[in-house]
Amino acid sequence: MDGVLELICLRHAESENVVAGLAGALPNAPLTARGRVQAAAMARALTPIEHIYASTAERARQTAEAITRAQGVAVTAMPELIEVGIGGLEGRTDPATRARTAAVLRSWVVDGNLDARVGDGETGCAVVARIAEAFETIAGAHRGGGSVAVVGHVASLTAGVSVLCGLGSAVWGSPLPHAVPFRVLLDARGWRCVTWPGASPGAWPEASPGA
Template sequence: MSVRLWCLRHAESENVVTRTSGAVPHAELTPRGRDQAAEAGRRLRGAGITHVYASSAVRAATTAEIVAGTLGLTTTLLPELAEVGLGRAEGSQDAGVRARTAEVLRAWVVDGALDEAVADGEDGHAVTGRVAAALAGIAARHDGGVVAVVGHVASLTAGLAVLCGLGGLGGRVWGAPLPHAEPFAVEGDGTAWHCGSWPAECLM
């Protein structure tokens, strides 16, 4: 069983512009974000993609719908791909919360310290576990196929850090956060995964 995933962070959204932290499930795409999503769809033409999956957050679902529309495909929403939940800090625009969120994500990705969490939000075990389950389910449904997966900067990075061993690359991955709507390939069988490249930073 093997599958190729074209993964991408959702396109630019309102919560990014307003610097709002957390899962923020109802944040919409900006006009620029809609253009980014359409461009991602055009870039993925010819990749052999047969289906598009996405987090159920509005910004990810809308990105997926635009990509899928460009490719003539349908989408499936997976809540397991949601952004990291921050508990009582959810929706904060405080700089201290943003700093703590970055600190926690770095601990997960670089140090493998999955016990860390922001406030009473999700720890790394919860986040990486649900992302891994979502990707394993996709692999089981698309053996030998190619699909697109639209996620979020923190949960997608944390999940792939564990699944692909990105944490061993330390600051190379940490210093290159996922840009909006830039696809990159991940291959695996639902258990073992390989990420050959990272947007803005080659992993070779």
């Protein structure tokens, strides 16, 4: 890197699948009316950026479009940023599936067990690998540094960033809220997550380069 690259990452705004309690990636779920208001408010408050990278899911695309309207910057769709897939359990609302989904994410983030999965869905290894691939692709497109937005999802961003930046249990218990940005930097030391919504400053680990 010739300069520092800042990724302003965020979970999409509130969406219909979240309100309905549906589990899984569900790429066609749109924003709710409240979510559209959230996205517009976030976009107006966002610091200036050069480009937007967004999951191909409808809710992420709509969130990214709000930033485009506010700042006039282009969006690149990245399937690597999609939410965690849970295979045949996609769209389930039962408590057991939701509990298993939370337990698997915890095992990835806190315990480092990236082999766990929900049903026949993705392993943590697969999720972390594709988020890392997305971040490296973005870095390759901005070798001189700068600031870009990355719009993704709660589970895949949490798993990818926590492993890439060595956060572990420091972020567990602070699930990413809708449309609230946090900052990930790439510099000579590697990838570093320097803010996380709701995380206790006293629990924040010494930032270390990721793989």
